[in-house]
Each structure stands twice: as C-alpha cells, then as structure tokens.
Amino acid sequence: MSTVLKMDRREFLKGVGLSSGALTLGVAIPTGSVLAGASSNGTFHPNAFVSIDKTGLVTIIAHRSEMGQGSKTGLPMIVADEMEADWNRVSVKQGLADKAYGSQNTDGSRSIRRFYQPMRKVGATVKDMLLTAAAQTWSVDKKDCLVANHQVTHKPSGKSLHFGQLVGVAQTLPVPKDVTLKPEKEFRYVGKDVPIVDLEDMVTGQGVYGIDAHVDGMLYAQIERCPVYGGTVKSFDASAALKVKGVREVFVIEHKGIPTQFASVGGVAVIADNTWAAIKGRQQLKIDWDMGENRVYDSSSYRRQLEQAVNKPAKVVRKEGDATAALKATKKRITADYYLPALVHAPMEPPACVAWVQKDKAQVWACVQAPQGVQQVVAGGTGLKPEQVEVNVTLLGGGFGRKSKPDFVFEAAVISKRIGKPVKLNWTREDEVKHGYYHSVSAHHLEAAIDDNKVSAWLHRNAHPSISYTFDKNAEHASDGELSLGFADLPFAIPNIQHENGAIKGHTRIGWLRSVSNIFNVFASGVFVDEIAAARKKDPVDNLLELMGPDRHLSFDESGFKFSNYGENIEQYPYDIKRLKEVTRRAAKNSNWKAKTKEGNGKGICVYRSFLSYISMVVDVSVQDKELKVNKVYCVVDCGRVVNPDRVRSQMEGSIIFGLSLAYYGKITAKEGAIEQSNFHDYPLLRIPQTPEIHIELVQSEELPTGVGEPGVPPVAPALINAIFAATGERIRELPLNQRFSV
Numbered sequence: 001m002s003t004v005l006k007m008d009r010r011e012f013l014k015g016v017g018l019s020s021g022a023l024t025l026g027v028a029i030p031t032g033s034v035l036a037g038a039s040s041n042g043t044f045h046p047n048a049f050v051s052i053d054k055t056g057l058v059t060i061i062a063h064r065s066e067m068g069q070g071s072k073t074g075l076p077m078i079v080a081d082e083m084e085a086d087w088n089r090v091s092v093k094q095g096l097a098d099k100a101y102g103s104q105n106t107d108g109s110r111s112i113r114r115f116y117q118p119m120r121k122v123g124a125t126v127k128d129m130l131l132t133a134a135a136q137t138w139s140v141d142k143k144d145c146l147v148a149n150h151q152v153t154h155k156p157s158g159k160s161l162h163f164g165q166l167v168g169v170a171q172t173l174p175v176p177k178d179v180t181l182k183p184e185k186e187f188r189y190v191g192k193d194v195p196i197v198d199l200e201d202m203v204t205g206q207g208v209y210g211i212d213a214h215v216d217g218m219l220y221a222q223i224e225r226c227p228v229y230g231g232t233v234k235s236f237d238a239s240a241a242l243k244v245k246g247v248r249e250v251f252v253i254e255h256k257g258i259p260t261q262f263a264s265v266g267g268v269a270v271i272a273d274n275t276w277a278a279i280k281g282r283q284q285l286k287i288d289w290d291m292g293e294n295r296v297y298d299s300s301s302y303r304r305q306l307e308q309a310v311n312k313p314a315k316v317v318r319k320e321g322d323a324t325a326a327l328k329a330t331k332k333r334i335t336a337d338y339y340l341p342a343l344v345h346a347p348m349e350p351p352a353c354v355a356w357v358q359k360d361k362a363q364v365w366a367c368v369q370a371p372q373g374v375q376q377v378v379a380g381g382t383g384l385k386p387e388q389v390e391v392n393v394t395l396l397g398g399g400f401g402r403k404s405k406p407d408f409v410f411e412a413a414v415i416s417k418r419i420g421k422p423v424k425l426n427w428t429r430e431d432e433v434k435h436g437y438y439h440s441v442s443a444h445h446l447e448a449a450i451d452d453n454k455v456s457a458w459l460h461r462n463a464h465p466s467i468s469y470t471f472d473k474n475a476e477h478a479s480d481g482e483l484s485l486g487f488a489d490l491p492f493a494i495p496n497i498q499h500e501n502g503a504i505k506g507h508t509r510i511g512w513l514r515s516v517s518n519i520f521n522v523f524a525s526g527v528f529v530d531e532i533a534a535a536r537k538k539d540p541v542d543n544l545l546e547l548m549g550p551d552r553h554l555s556f557d558e559s560g561f562k563f564s565n566y567g568e569n570i571e572q573y574p575y576d577i578k579r580l581k582e583v584t585r586r587a588a589k590n591s592n593w594k595a596k597t598k599e600g601n602g603k604g605i606c607v608y609r610s611f612l613s614y615i616s617m618v619v620d621v622s623v624q625d626k627e628l629k630v631n632k633v634y635c636v637v638d639c640g641r642v643v644n645p646d647r648v649r650s651q652m653e654g655s656i657i658f659g660l661s662l663a664y665y666g667k668i669t670a671k672e673g674a675i676e677q678s679n680f681h682d683y684p685l686l687r688i689p690q691t692p693e694i695h696i697e698l699v700q701s702e703e704l705p706t707g708v709g710e711p712g713v714p715p716v717a718p719a720l721i722n723a724i725f726a727a728t729g730e731r732i733r734e735l736p737l738n739q740r741f742s743v
Contacts (some may be wrong), residue, residue: 007164009306017301028144038637041392048061049063050122050126053124053306054168054624055164056089058080059093060076060092061080061101063094065367066094066196067106068196068202068398069709070644070650077189077194078115078122078643081187081190082146082181083123084148085123085163093394096371096393097375097391098388102115104371104372105372108448109611109707109708110567111308112708113568113706114707116641117704124180124181131147134154134429137161138157138529144156151163152166171632185579190644193645194644194646206342209397210351210352210365211354211367211397212394215356215363217421218354218421218423219248220272221269221278222278222281222428223270223280224267225367225435226265226287226289228292229294229673230293231289232266232664233267233286236268236285239419241270244284246273246278247271247277248272251268253267253268254266255267255573257721262373262377262406265435269415270282270285271415291672291673294508294673298673303339305502306463307337307339309443309504310502311461313503314463316484316500317560320458320496320498321558323496324498325445326456326496328448330456332451333450334447334450335445337446338523338528338734340442340520340665341669341735342441342670343439343667344438344513344677345401345437345439345513346401347396347399347400349367350428350431350432352367352424352427352546353365354408354423354424357384359391360384362378362382362384362413362416363392364388364389364499367395367396368391369396369401370397371407372386377406378410381414382413400513400581400658402432408612408694433677433678434674435675435676436510437670440466442463443722445461448528448532448673449496453538455492456499458499460499462520464517466506467482467511469510477503480562482516484564484565485610486521486522487501487521489561489575489609491554491580493548493549514658515610515655518714519662523717526606526718526722527722530605530718530725544584548577548580553576554577566707573706583615584616587616587617587634587635588618590618590695591603600623601620601623602728604718604723604725610711612710613637614639614708617635617656617715619722619723620635621727626740627742628742628743632695633693635696635697637711638703639708640701642701649698651709652708652712656714657711658713659712660716663720663735664743666736667736669677679737
C-alpha cells in the first residue's frame, strides 16, 4: 500500500525543487464543466504532478478531492502504471488549489474520465525522460533500454539503475512533447483491485476531515440564519448570548440578496472560545427577521403549481415526428403523472472548515469538492486575489455535490477577516438540512400511444425549479444541461417523441445532488415504460429491448434538442444503444428474471445511460401486509475501461444504498418559506439491517472510462417501484415510500 505524506505546499516544493536534486514534471490538463456543457477540449495549463527524489521515492499529486470514491488512488495508479513505478514506492500527496492542475472540481463523475489519458501522458513522459537519462549515463542506444519495476535496464549488458539514481541526469533534460503510451494489455495496476491510499487512516480514525481541521489560536463560530431563503436581519438582541461563558462577540453577516450563488445567506454570527459555547450562545439570540419574498413558499401549494405546469402545453425541448397528432388519433392512450419531493444531501460530515484571513493572504482548511471555487468565493468576500488564497483540501466525510458549493468557507473567511483571527466554522446537522442547497422537487406528465400493440408516440412534460435559479433569480426553465440528464435523451426508437419543460419559479437554493436531474427524470420515464409494458401485456425486459430499437448511436441532431452529453464530445463518447441493450440482457440473466416468484414477491428493472455509463438495475422485493423488504439488487455497469474495480463496485453499492434511502425516506418540505425537516429523526437514512444483498457485474470493456460516482443512483427507485407492482399489482407514482409502507 502506498504511503501518504502530510506536508504543506512550501515543504513539498522545497523537497522536489531542482536544487534538491529531484525531478519534477509538468504536463497540460484539460478543463471543463458538465452542467455548463463545456467541451473537454478546453485550455491547457502547465503543472507539476510527479516528482522523484534521490532515494527513488515517487511522489504523485492527487488534484481531485477524496470522499471515499477513490480518485486520490485511481489517478496516481494510472500515472504509476504508465511510468512503470513500483506502487510500494509511490507516495500520494493531496494537491492544493491551483489552476495549473486544470479543473479540480470533483463532481459530475469526471475525475477518471477527464484525466485518464492526461495522467497516462504524465506517466509516459516521466518514463521517456528516465530512459533518456539512462541511455546518456551509459552512452548507449535508448532503444536498447527497458523500464520495469522502478528501474531502467540496458538489455544487452544487463546493467540497471533505479529511478533515484537517474534523477541527476533526468532533471537536466527537456520535457518531450510527444511520447508513446504503453499497450493497455500491459497494465500492471489499472484494472486491478488496489486499496485506496487513505484506507488505514480512515478506518483507524487517523484521517483528517474538515471537521478535524485545527489552527493554533483559532476561535469558533456559529451562525443563526434566517428560516427563509433570502430573509434578512431587521434587528437582534445579543445580551443573553454574550452572557454565555466563552462567547466573545456577536455581529451580523450581511446578505447581499437573491441569488446568493455561493456566498453567505447572511445571519447573525456568534464567536466563542469553543464550538459548544458558540452553539449555546446562538440559542440565546433574539432576532427579528424580515422573511423576504420567499415566505410564500409552501410545499402543498407549490405542488399544485408544478402539476398545473405539466398538464398544459409547455416549452418544447425535443420533437421528433408529431406526438400531439399521434396521441390524438390513437385508440389506446395511457397517461400517468408523477411527483417527487425535494431532497437534501445529508452527508455524514456536515460542511466544516477553518479560515484564516490576513492582510495579504488567506489560508483555508476544508472538506471541499471545488478548491478552485473556494479561491474565487474567498477572494470575492475578502478583497484578496484568488491566487492569494491557499486551500488545503482535507478528506471529505461524504459530499454528494454539497461540498462543491463553498458558501460555508465564504462565511468563515468573512468572519476571520472581521475578527483578525483564524476561525473554525462547523455547520450543525440542522444547519445543513434547513439551510443547504436542495435537489429539486418535480412533477411529470407522460402519455403514450399504442397502436397495433406498438408504441407510436411518447410525450413527457416535466417542471422543477432549476439549478439556474441559484445564479439567476429570473430563471424559470431548466437549462440544457439539466434537460440532458435523463429527460430529453430518451433512448427509445419511437416514431413520435416530444419533451416539454414547464416554467416554475424557485424559492430555495437549488444545487446538484448525486446524479442531479437524472433522479426524477429517470424515475418518471423508468416507471412509465413499465406501465407501457403492462398495457401491452409484454414482459418488461422484452418491452425495453424492443423500444430501444436497432443498434445505433444517438445524436438527437434532428430533434431540436441540444444534448450536452455530459460535456463530452459525442463522437468520442457516443450514445451506444448496443451497450445499453447488453447491460439490460446481463441484468436479466444475473437475476434469473423469468423464473417464477412466489406470491408477494416481484422483480423490477430499470436501465439508463447517465454520466456516459450504461447501468441496468433489477430489484427483487417482497411485500407482506404493507411491509416492504428489498431482498436483492442486481446491477450491471458498463463504464468503459475500469481503472480500479474495487472502487467501481464500491460506488455502485453506495449508489444503491443512497438510492434506496431516497426512495424510502427522502422528502424536504417547506411551510411559510421555512424548511420543516431538521435532522435524521425527520429526514432518516437507510440503516444497515435494511440493506439488501447486492450483486455487481462490471462489463469488461476497452472503451474510454466513463463516470461511476453517480450513474448507479437513478435506476434504483424506478426498478424498486416496478418490483412492487410485480409483487402487488399496485402502481406507485410518487415518493417517498414510507408514506404507504413499513420499510
């Protein structure tokens, strides 16, 4: 297992600088954003990823945040494999925020897929330089030299030198522009199970998370925020709070208005000698709030608005053929309406950080998914330049997209600047549930025409507050990126298809949550297609395979739909129906799909492509006297070439548990603008005894790697709902399930 060095940036640079006799490598890395629809062919920045010291120790920078998904291990594995390093002599170091690394935004299931080829080039470049250094040292032909297991050997003479012995010569060489990558069949680590580098620290309590960050002399802060998004402080009385032992001062953090983006929502800050004193002081505050425009937000009336929006013509997003005419002319039309409530991220570790803002610099220690975003928001809140903000990324105790939104770091930085001392700010569970960023509530209306027992038309309308509302208060329609997430990218060969998006105004901060809009879009389409199978009296698997049509690549070019393809080139990452059908067949086989089940038992299936991966899910349930039990889940994933199979299986298992938890319990509601839930007693999560037996199959593939952190979530709930129908004949069209079952 590789070691993890704990040192700051200056110590690292001192250790690997040219004056110390070490080799440092720079390489160009692409940038881009999935939700913005940016191409992976972005700008390239020189940066240092690899160093080798005279002892032969190879240090590889992991520039993405680690929250258990394994990026901190997978990316260095690729480098080490390509450069023929001995993994036992590799040290992995977490990189600081630096634009030289390219995008460090660890979300969108992009880490491996965006950096697979660049990291290979990093390793191949190091290997090439070591070969050249050895050839020059021995005055031999470079073609006669071989790199293997952390050393270079001259094949004719048998002479060899380990990496450290070549540093002196290698550091004088120019970095080659073109290098040859090794054949993938020769990989030593890629494709093998490799334990994550922080595993021992994680399981022994030695890992440092945001909540563990500490700086000598720091004070502690808690913030009382307005119950309603956009509300402000009219007046406050801090006299009782200041009497709490350890409380030092109390002051207002200004709210600059909607949209807040990643700045603070404002409130009253309590500064104390420890977190407990800050919390107790906060409880003693008396605040008169101006609740603002969003005090009208009520979940029940908002649901009616959503349902009205999807039951009338809306903005056409995708149009093929004439679904309106086909639905009007058909003799057999089926319709269904679906509703899914808002959700919150609820990571086990709520947002936490330490910030220290000084005259000409700021330092941050935080559990963040977007360290470069932290630089931007801290600079915006303190008047510093982004490059003056040093961001030390800790381990993340769960993220799910919440920690890519650095509002909590903004708050800590603003407080630190005001009091002139380092500040630790930990959100409580109640803070996270009541004041976080929420996964959108949504409504859906679907219709299908069936003629001669063939599906001749499909209509899907959805409406939900857009993530764009967090950045633009006038946004009322979903963005192209959101519409590309399991909605208008329907993969069926139906002659008449129409997708429409209804207008709706937001009232809370909307933020991407693990798998984003795929969660509700795939729920609606995944259950509706099962309803179509029942209406046709056709086996659900056979129905799916038929609707997928012939093997082909989808582009949607002629439908008017701007398919973002998760920010990737459609030629490089095509939407391949053959692969989608293959995972469907495999899941059916693995689950023994057509075997008879006893009364009260049933199986359901859902299949979809998201984050460029192809996922099929079969859920096996039993229902007795309104008690629901998920017995087994069968998942097949085609994510292209697998770098670390152990991590892919882990991500699929985690996605299934995450998806079941949302299906059972996930529900955020508001009354008079305020979120009603507060902690795990009213926003519960799945427990260990409820976790089913899980079977994962990874399709062996030589295609480019695709995303794995998120695509396992969307098929879970619809497959579960379809299984309940198979077991009971009851068709469910809204979540969560604890409203009607004992789970």
